[in-house]
Amino acid sequence: MEKNTNLKNIERRIKEIAKDYEVRGFAVTINPNQTNLPDFLKGFEPDIVATSETESVVIEVKSTKGNSSQLKQFESLAQRISEHKNWRFELVFTNPIEQTIQNKFTNELPLEKIRSRISEVTILLISNHYEAAFLLCWTTLEAAIRLKLDSEKNDSNNKPTLAIIKTIYSLGYINSHDYKKLEVLNQKRNLLIHGFDNSIDKNSIEQLINIVTYIIGDSKEVVMNNWLESMDLDEYEDIYELYQTVRYKNDYGSFTFSETDKITVGCTYVDGKLILEGEDEYQQFLNLIEQEYMDDMDAESWYGFKKAMDKDD
DSSP states (O other), X not given: OOOSTTHHHHHHHHHHHHHHHHHTTOEEEESOOGGGSOGGGTTOOOSEEEEOSSOEEEEEEESSOOOHHHHHHHHHHHHHHHTSTTEEEEEEEOSTTSOOEEOTTOOOOOHHHXXXXXXXXXXXXXXXXXXXXXXXXXHHHHHHHHHHHHHTTOOOTTOOHHHHHHHHHHTTSSOHHHHHHHHHHHHHHHHXXXXXXXXXXXXXXXXXXXXXXXXTTOSHHHHHHHHHHTSOOOSHHHHHHHHHHHHTTSOBTTEEEEESSSEEEEETTEEEEEEEOHHHHHHHHHHHHXXXXXXXXXXXXXXHHHXXXXXXX
């Protein structure tokens, strides 16, 4: 550990980082003994080593960037660490004007790997390995969020899980319902990762899968939302007409409905049509209209409220 006049700041920052990683489900050791380090770290005295089922992080805290020679040493160390599967190096500066630096050998999980993990989660789910499926799906969720934020130039490095979840919610990448689900699921994740008895059910995993696929643009809900956004639904009468069309499976106002082997919903002033397959997608679309356009109220109550407000105006 660096010994200088900034020692207290460094110690405080080490505790903050350790606490953050513990909240994220890592087992954290501050100033680990040499005997507890893997062979490739022998001789180096890291400030923190944080480990989880999916990755291990070696963390060094400094007050300033130091000279180029020191930085090259850390770069060499980072490369050595990155050569070991699921290990990475993190260099943190206490000076508020400095940036937290992660080594350049750490890459975000690519989209195809995220999709592959979803398939692995589904296999575990089918095999009734609920806890394993949940944990793998949660790490996939975090990877999907970070990939999405980084693609939109929103830095997700070194931010705890709840922080990045709040960020994607504030940016509109998930809706309020999914945000509330993730708050509850995060509590389950924390209990599970810390070894407490916490029953994970099939529904919790399916909720996670749906949110992950939505974030990466693979879910049917993305298609539904894109179709809804292609129309001008600012007037409550138009929203109500759309809901009536779908609910009662009949043309209503500017909207059309047909059903053969699939359900087709159209709008007279929009070229594209929405195709729904099966009862699940049909109910999902009805629920989406209520959630996103009717303040999560049932249609008749919402319409009555809007009519009353219109009269008052």
